[in-house]
Amino acid sequence: PFQVSVIYYLYPCRGLGLTIAVVLLLAFVERPSSLSVTSDSRYRSPPWEPPCGFTESIEIVCLLIFTLDLAIKSYLIGWDEFKKNKWLMSYTMVISISIIDWVLSISMVCDEKLRVRRLIRPFFLLQNSSLMKKTLKCIKRTLPEIASVILLLALHLCLFTMIGMLLFPKTEDPLKNQEWKVYFRNLPTSLTSLLVLLTTANNPDVMIPAYSQNRGYAIFFISFSVMGTYCMMNLLTAIIYNQFRGYLLMSVQTSINRRRLGIRAAFQVLRSHDAENAAGERVPIDAVLQVMSRIQMQSYYREAITSVRTRQYQTEGFMNREQFKQIFDELDKDRINEHPPAPQYNSVVLQKLQVIFSHSYFTVFGNAVALAHVVCICTVLVLNSDKSTGERDNLYMEIINMCFIIYYLSEMCVKIFALSWKGYLSYRNNIFDGFLTILLLVLQITIYVIYHGVFSLWEMVRFVNVLVVFRFLRIIPDIKLMALVASTLLDLVKNLRAFAGILVVVYYIFAVFGIWLFEGAIKPPPDMSMENITSNFSTECGTYEQLGYWPNNFDDFAAAIILLYDVMIINNWQAFMDAYTRYTTEWSKVYFVCWWFTSSVMWVNLFVALILENFTYKWDRSHSCSVTDVERIRYETS
Amino acid sequence: PFQVSVIYYLYPCRGLGLTIAVVLLLAFVERPSSLSVTSDSRYRSPPWEPPCGFTESIEIVCLLIFTLDLAIKSYLIGWDEFKKNKWLMSYTMVISISIIDWVLSISMVCDEKLRVRRLIRPFFLLQNSSLMKKTLKCIKRTLPEIASVILLLALHLCLFTMIGMLLFPKTEDPLKNQEWKVYFRNLPTSLTSLLVLLTTANNPDVMIPAYSQNRGYAIFFISFSVMGTYCMMNLLTAIIYNQFRGYLLMSVQTSINRRRLGIRAAFQVLRSHDAENAAGERVPIDAVLQVMSRIQMQSYYREAITSVRTRQYQTEGFMNREQFKQIFDELDKDRINEHPPAPQYNSVVLQKLQVIFSHSYFTVFGNAVALAHVVCICTVLVLNSDKSTGERDNLYMEIINMCFIIYYLSEMCVKIFALSWKGYLSYRNNIFDGFLTILLLVLQITIYVIYHGVFSLWEMVRFVNVLVVFRFLRIIPDIKLMALVASTLLDLVKNLRAFAGILVVVYYIFAVFGIWLFEGAIKPPPDMSMENITSNFSTECGTYEQLGYWPNNFDDFAAAIILLYDVMIINNWQAFMDAYTRYTTEWSKVYFVCWWFTSSVMWVNLFVALILENFTYKWDRSHSCSVTDVERIRYETS
Structure with a gap:
């Protein structure tokens, strides 16, 4: 079992994550399906409903995968441990309830009103993440x-x-x-x-x-x-x-400890293979290299481990425990992004050009051009803001865009010339830049080739302009203060996974519950069709009807999510509460107050706590020396 | 000068605080005066306007006090230091501008449009608080x-x-x-x-x-x-x-250091008096006791210092520097609230009664009765909620109230019997309780004596009921969890002063500025008087006019404060911004966005930071040992 376990854990179950995603996403397709253009109950066309058995067949495959996963896990930890593990017990229960519910569903030809398994689906997400369990x-x-x-x-x-x-x-x-x-x-x-x-x-x-x-x-x-x-x-x-407080630090420590344990275990496994022909406390280099080549890990780490450290012991053919531990210290080091050397040109002119084009002022100039482009678009927009899309003359816009795109393209070529192909791609900034430039070029050419006479092609021009605005974000890393804040935000996203997972779980449960309770509860007055939307029918100000909140309802999963989001943001949530109280019963207030409490009080506070923790952790790390230092201080504090 | 300084600092300038309060409060009385019942521009009666010279004479007295304060301070620290101190320089400038503005005001017989000194008044508040400067x-x-x-x-x-x-x-x-x-x-x-x-x-x-x-x-x-x-x-x-982070800890440390310095200085002063007749490095006890009797300080600290510690050295008649320092260590200790012993009764019956009445169950029973009373009031309220005040029969209510008040009175008497007069008053809870009970009794008797036939005396009954509800708060200290949270909130209020001061400053400046810019800008339609308020005149939903935000305007200081508060709360602030944009110019948006930024972004975040800091500080203190411990850890971290 140990080897199975090693295999099971070394090849991380990406498949399981995908299965969970598929199961959760089914909610958008299942009846009531969200596959309509709008959720506005006044003029919603009947959405495409999947035939009976379509989502169910996908679902049963996923459930079988979960069963397999459960079987492997229970085999690995044994029955005694299994009984003690509440998560695994609930996992078993959830899978069995889902399968029973599925069978019932099939036997009723998908005509059941209550689909219990939808409500318990988010459990799979919770169960699969140790981080979420910890949170x-x-x-x-x-x-x-x-x-x-x-x-x-x-x-x-x-x-x-x-x-x-x-x-x-x-x-x-x-x-x-x-x-x-x-x-x-x-x-x-x-x-x-x-x-x-x-x-x-x-x-x-x-x-x-x-x-x-x-x-x-x-x-x-x-x-x-x-x-x-x-x-x-x-x-x-x-x-x-x-x-x-200290949550991030603790999780870093835990993962370090867990890795140490893992390395120790790996050493034991590799040693036991080798027990016959060696003195015991050492592992053959070949076995290590062989394992390394089959492990899923980022390539630069693998290279660092196999090439640099292992070579040292190549002559001996074996390494002892200490050495084995040391080679994995590479994992603690952050990747230092080494840029390949710039190409050497023989011609003096080329060398001078290379100096010019790799100078930082050239980047600044590029940023200035991008800014100029955005300003151009903005000016055109402001000038045209009163014209309808048909009246706008997009020719100027397209010519301006074309000029700028040609500049971007030449900037890209020149940079590739100065830094070589590999050097260009070694900057993340350049990848972002180059990708957008090529995309812009392709779009612009499409516009020219296909619709050159038709200037009303607003949709395409619009998309090009959005991309140009988006490309302007390349200035962020060049402004120091902004780069700091932006990197904090990016770090935040990394640490956010557990919190986002919990958010998904609560949204899912409340949305499914809301659909059960309120599906079709609010019906617009029959005389309101597409035509007389602008006509002023008299309703009290500040109510659901007057504010036109019709698209926010519980008639399908996607609409329910947006409604819940709106209540989470708090502003005007009483309009929703009031409307559902009037259309159903007073008790619907309980649902909305519960959601307010779960989302806005608990989750938003959690999120704020995470941001605070993230920022202060980063601050402390940049001002203190290392994790172990902070660890020591923490021990002394407690 | 040193002695003057000691006198000046030992008798803390309470007078100055009062002067500042008076100067700031003048804004409510000055034209445009806030002394009207409502600020609603539709049916506001012309407010009482102070005669010219009334507020001005108060103001000049305050300004003269500030000048005196400045003179003493500059005398104390000397000209060289004075020149370097930016705060004092600005203080001089603000006083002189105020006086010039005042003279102008008087010479124009109070008919000036722009009163610059109103805008710079909050500076006095800032200048007087070292905590605020630090913040x-x-x-x-x-x-x-x-x-x-x-x-x-x-x-x-x-x-x-x-x-x-x-x-x-x-x-x-x-x-x-x-x-x-x-x-x-x-x-x-x-x-x-x-x-x-x-x-x-x-x-x-x-x-x-x-x-x-x-x-x-x-x-x-x-x-x-x-x-x-x-x-x-x-x-x-x-x-x-x-x-x-660490702001509170730092301020605690600073105040401890400052006190140490003060004690050292006091020792020097007292020693110099004594320089002729003693060996030098010691002070006479008599002098210390004499000073102690004239210093403003809380009586239990004075008692602790004079009685316990000083007596030890009484025989010698002198104390050296170390001993002098030690007697002031008492100040670090928190007051331990000692309750006087319960009175001894000779009769067995009285003793038994004493045991019963001082038992904790008796308090619980008292809480239960208070709860029952609140529930009674609530029930009557709910039953009567549809009746107008004239239709309500208050007789039952008054009889119920009378019964409960008699119970409260007897509870109070019985507690005084059990704990003795002093013992009763040594609990803060009892003071709160007793005060409210007596107030209730007085009110109830007033109702009976004066208006016994007239049952429509809703205002008085209402006040009694509010007091009863308020009295119910006595349960808080008896519920452990609530007591914890409530004490945290109370602590918060103590630490809030600097922040509240800054809030007052920004509110004041923005309100005065708002009155300058927008006074009388919004005028209600002429046909809207008291009579046709309920008539529905057609306005777009969500606008200032439809929402009836008329009382929120910049026509006087109090109304401006409430308007700024509403914008700080954020909800519907766009209605105000939109209205002032329509009635004045587009530029008024700048004012509102500035206020949003100052209040809601900066100040509310400051407030959240303070609450976080307060809570984590309290948490750390209760889990760690003392200030010095945390201090040590902090040194190691940095």
Whole structure:
């Protein structure tokens, strides 16, 4: 089993990741399918529905792969360990429930209303990532403290609701009843008003009727917001961040420890092969090289390990444990990007040209030209902003674009001449640049060849312009301060995987749940078709109908995702809550409040904590020496 | 001068703080005065305007006090130091400008349009607080990094604006032009739309017309929000927080160092008095005791220092430097709240009663009764929520209140019996409780005596009920988790002073500036008086007029503060910006964007940083041993 395990872990199961992705993406295709141009319920054409058995056949293949994976894993760790492992037990359960549900589905010819397996699918994603499991554990640890803040927040909300109801009763004078009428009519309304105020989504509106009567009432609302939104909500951020302090450092340490263990195990395995013909505590170089050639790893690491270090021991033919450990130290080193030497030209003219073209001012000039191009496009856009696409004369635009693209092309050729082909490609910046330049050229030629007479080809020109704007991003690495911030953001993306995974899980579950609960709940008035969309039908301001939120509904998976995203952003989320309360029952508020809490309170705070942790980690690393230093300090602190 | 300095610093200039408060508060009284019931421009009665010379005479007294303060300070530190100190130089300048402006004001019989001294008044607040100066320095240090993020943010905004204008041009089909028409008509409109989207204030709205046509457009808006709002804005938080890490620790260290220096100086001063009759390096106890009796300090510290430590050296009559230092170590110790012993009763019955009433279950029972009372009020409120105040029968309410208040009173008496008068007052909880109970009793008796026949006395009953709800907060210290969170929040308030000061400064400057720029800019339509407020006049949804934001204007100082607060909260701030753009010029956008940036971006991030710092500091202190420990670790890290 050890060897199977080594094989299973050395060839990382990329296939499994793909399977998970496929299973999760099925939600877009399954009924209700998201394959329509728009999700607007007013003028949505019936989407393409997959025939029965299409998604189901893909799904069963994926489920079988999961079963295989489970079988291998259980074989590897043995029954005793398997029983103790809660994740694997749940994995078994989830797979079996899915298969049972699948069979039911097939037997009902895909006409089932409730598809339980959709809801539990995200479990596969969670189960497959140790990072996500760790993050979940981290969240679990903060729960008691979070609960105390939530309790205080609930108390805060309840007390202010009562005080609000006492302050704004129905009075004799109907003119002074606005506040009571709209926001404090009864207990649920008052509670909702203040809960929404906690998210700031109805901020000035909720206090306007009262404030308009008397300035003093503003104190009530401001003290509620300051205590609730600013103090308590940010305290929640602090608590979550506090738990995640040192999270990155810990995960780096863990992965280093795990690698050490792995190297030790590999040594044992290779040694045992060799047990007969050697003194024991050493491994043959040949075996190491053979293994190295079959391992999946980035090529420069492999080269570094095999070429530099192993050669040293080539004469002996064996290496001992210490030596074996040392050759893998290469993995700790960051790749130093070595640029190949510039080509040597004999001609003096060529040499001078080479100096000119590889000078940094040449890059600056290139940036200036790119900026000029963007400014040109911007000017044309501003001048044409009132013309419709048909009226615009794209000829000038195309000529300008062509000139600039020719310059870009020549810049690229000249750089290749100065740095040689390999030298050019060794800069990431150049790859980005060259790729976009070639793409632009191809597009521009297409435009010329196919549609040269037809100047209304706005779509293509538009795409070219977007690419030009995009290409302008090449200036970022050349501005030092920006490069720093941009690299922090890029690093963030790397560390984001676990968090993004959790986000996917919660979005998936809430979207599937939302579709169950609210599919087709909101129906537009029958007289609203494509024609009279602009006609003003009278609805109250600020409602779902007046704001035209029709495309945000739970009628398919993609639309549900966007709706959930909009609620996560918080602004105007009360419009959604209000609409679904009116079209269904009061209880739909629970769903929206749950989602607000999960996404906006928990996840956004997690995200902020991650950014803080990432930035301070990077800062500490650049100011301290190495991981081990920080490790030592940490030990002394605790 | 040294002695003058000691006197000047030992008697902390409370008077100066009061003067600053008075000068700043003048803004509410000065023309345009805020002394009206409402700031709603539709039905505002003309406010009471102070006669010319009223505020001016107060102001000149304050300015003279500042001049005196400046004179003493400059005398103390000497001319050479004075010239180097930028703060003092600016102080001189600000005072002289204020006085010149004041003279001008008087000579024009208070009819001047521009009152420059109002704008520079907040400087007095800044100048007087070393904490605020330090915080400002801290902010200054982060500026380069903040600038780089802002630059990236600006690039992000510009590029997305261009892409947006390319994506949403005017098309041939007028039905598909909604997005162009409302949000991307021209460059300023597009830029504003996306800037507002960056603050999430127009989140689903801005993408609805495009999203309603095609799902794909959502990607543009979502990627803009995720990169801008989530990544870059939070990176700003991280950068500011990173600069404030260790801020609290540093300020604690600084204050300890400063105190050490002060004690050393005091020793020198006292020694010099004594130089003739003693060996030099020691001070007479009598002098110390004499000084101690005249110093302003909290009584328990004074007692601790004079009684416990000084007595030890009483026999000698002198103490040396080490001993002098040691007696002030008492200041480092937190006050341990000692409760006086419970009274001894001789009767067995009384003793048993004492045991019962001082038991913790008795407090729990008291909390339960308070909860029952709140629930009663809540029930009555919910039952009466549809009745107007005149229709409500307050008799039941008053009887219920009376019963509960009598219980509270007896609870209080019984506790005083069990703990003795002093023991009762030694718990802060009891003081809160007792004060509210007596207040409730007084109010209730007032209601009975004066208005016993008149049951419509809603205002009084309302106030009683609010107090009852407020009294319910006594449960917080009894719930452990809540007590923790609440104490963190209280600690926060203590550390908040510097930040609150800076907030006051920016609010003040922006409010005064706003009044200059926009006073009376928005005038309601003439036909809108008190009568036809409810009549629906047709305005576009989501505008200032439709939302009835009339009371939010720059017509007086208090209204301006509330408007700025509303913009700080972000939600619907575009309505204000849009209204002032329409009523004045396009340039008013600059004012609002500046305020958004100062308040919502900078200050709120500062606040979050403070909360994070506060919480992690508290956490570290409770997990580590002492300040010196953390200090040591910090030295090793750097």
